[in-house]
Amino acid sequence: MESKFKKSYRFAFRTSLLITLFVTLLVGVFLYSLMTPPWWVIPSFFISTYFFSFFVVQFRVQRFIYRRVKKIYDDLTLLESASISKGAITTDMRTLTQEIDKFARDKKIEIETLKVREKYRKEFLGNVSHELKTPLFTVQGYIETLLDGADKDKKLRRKYLERASKGIERLGYIIKDLDMITKLEVGDLSLKTEVFDIVELVKNVFEMLEMKASKKKITLTFDMDYDQPVYVRADRERIQQVLVNLVVNSLKYGRVKGTTEVSIENLIKNKVIIRVTDNGEGISAEHLPRLFERFYRVDKSGSRKEGGSGLGLSIVKHIIEAHDEKIYVESEFDVGSEFSFTLEKARAPKKKSENPVVEKTESAS
Template identity: 40%
Template sequence: MLTNSRGIALILAIAIAALTTAFLSLMGESTITYMLVAGALIFSIAYLLINITLEFLIFREIGNIYTLLEKIQKKDLSDIQDKSFRSSLSPLRKINSVINSYAIARQKEIETLTKNAEFRREFIADISHELKTPIFATQGYIHTLLDGAIEDKHVRMKFLKRAAKSLDSLDVLVQDLLTLNQMESGVIKFSFSDFDLRELIDEVIEELEHKASKREVKIKWEYDPERKYITHADRPKIYRVCQNLIFNAIKYNHHGGEVQIGLKPGKNTLQVEIKDDGQGIPPEDLKRIFERFYRVEKSRNKKEGGTGLGLAIVKHILEGHKSKISVSSTVGKGSIFSFSLPMVKLAEQEDLTKSATSKQ
C-alpha cells in the first residue's frame, strides 16, 4: 500500500483530517456535524494535493529515471530523445534531464566509436589489398630469378624491370598515405604565394599531353589570353590538384574522347572546371569518391592503376585553402569537377575590365 502515491496520500490525508477534527473538538462551539464536514473536506483536499504532488513530482519522475537507467544498463539508447527542461518544480525532473543528456551523449559516443571501428576495418582491408598486389608481384619475380631464371639475361632484365615497377607503385602508395595522414593531422603546412593559375594549368597539360595522345584524348583548354589569372595559394599543392583531376579525366575517358578545361574569373574568385565525356559516375558513388581507396569500378580502376587516394588528397588540399571540390556526373555522358580559388586583382586587369565595359 505504501509503494504508490495513492496509499501514501490516503494515510497522510487521514492523519491530517484526524488532527484537524481533534483540534476542532477542543473548541467548545464546534458541533459534531461541523467537525465531520470539516474533517471530510480537509481529508479530500489533503488527499488530492498529496496524491498529485507525489504522483507528478516524485513517483512519475522516479519511474522515468529508473526506466532511463535501465536502458543505459542494457545499452539500449536508440529511442532516447533529447528533452531539456528549462525550469521545473521537481528537482527529480532536473535530475532526469541531466541523466537524459548523459544518455544522449553516450549514444552519440557509441555511434562515433561504431563508425570509427567500421572505418578501421575497411581501411585495414583496403590497405592490405593495396599492399598485397605489388608485394606479391615483386616476390614472384624475385623468386623466379632465384630459382634459376637469373641465368637468362633477357628474362633477368625483364623481371627486374617488372619488380622495380611494382616497388615504384608501392612507394607511390606509401607516399600518398603519408601525405594524406599528415594533412589530416595538420602536420603539413601550406605555403601561400601569388602566381598565375593559367600558367600552372599550362604546365600540367604539357606534362600530361603524352598520356592523352596515347589514348587519343583531345584536351580543349579555354581561357581569356588577354588577362592574368593571379591567385593566392600554395602553388605545389594546387599543381597536384590540377594534375590529379586532369589525369583522371584522361584516364577514365573513352578512347578518342575529349577533356575540356575551363578557367573563368568571378567577382573575387577564379573558377577551374574540368569536364570529360567518359562513362560517368553513378549517383550512389558520388558521395564516396573522395574517400580513401574508394573506386567506382574496382576491377577497371585496378587495371588503370592508381592508389585510390588522389581525390582524398585533392579534397584535403582544397579544404586547406578554404575551398571545396564539386562534382556532377551523368552515367554515359561524363563528369565535371570544379573548384575555386581567391583571385588577386591587378591594376592592369581592372583597367582592361573598365575598357571592355566602356566599349559595350
C-alpha cells in the same frame, strides 16, 4: 538530455481536488446524518483535506516516481546519479516520455552510423590489402624466379628486375600518398600560401601531361582564350598537384580522341571556380557520394587499367579542404564527368619581382 525537468503541479492539483471532494462529501453526509455541524466545519475540513492531499500527492508520490525514474536514468546511463539527486523529477510523465524517445532516436542514429563506419572500415582495410599485396606479390614473384636460376639469363634478369622496380615504385607511391593524407588530416602539412596566375599553372599542367594525353589522342584545352591572368591565393605546389590528379584521372577514363577541358569562372566577389570536364566513361550516381574515399573503386572487379596509388581523388579533397575551399563532382554514366573546386581570388602581385609573392604560411588543419 537535461538533468532538470520543468516541475508540474497539474497532476497533484487535479488528484487532490478529486480526493478532497470525495472525502468532504462522504464526511459531510456522515456528519449531517448524525447531527447538524457548525457551518465552518465543512469548509475547514475541505481546505485542510485539500492541502494535506496536495502535499501527499505532490511530494510523496513524486518521490515514489522519482526513485523509479532515477533507476531508468541509471540503467540508460543518460545522466550521472549526482546530477539527478540535485533536481526534482516532475510528476508530469510526458516530459520523461519525450526524453526517452529522444534517447532512443539518438541511439538508433548512432548505431546506424557505427554500422556504416564499420562497413567502410572493412572496405578500406580490404582495399589497402589489395593495393599493397598486388605489387608486393609481383615483386616477390620476380625475385623468387631470379633466385631459382633465371638470373643467369641476362635479358630475362634485366626484364624481371625492371618489372620488380616498377612494383617497388608503386608501393612507394601508395605509402607516400597515405602519408600525405595523414598529414593533411592531422594538420602537420603546412600550406605555403602565395599569389599566382592559375591560367599559367593550368598551361604548365597541360605541358606536363601532353605526352600522356597523346597516347589516347585526348585533347587538353581551355574552354576559351584566357588573354589576361587570373590571380588566386593558395599553395601553388598543392594546387598543381590537384590539377594533375584531376587531369590524369580524366585521361585514365577518357575516350580515345576525346577532350579534357579546363574552365575558370568568377563565382562570387572573392572566389573563382576551376572546372575540369571530360567526355569519358562517366560515373554512376550511386558512386558519387563515396568517390573521394581512400582506395574506393567504381570498378568492383578490383582490376586497374591504369597505374597509380588509388588515392588521387582523396588527396585532392584533403588539399582543397585544407584551403578551406569546396570541391564538387558531377557525372553521368557514358557521358562524362566534371570536377570543380573553388579558390580565393587575389590582386595581381607587384611587378618588383618576377616570382610570385609568398604571403604567409598556414597549417593545413
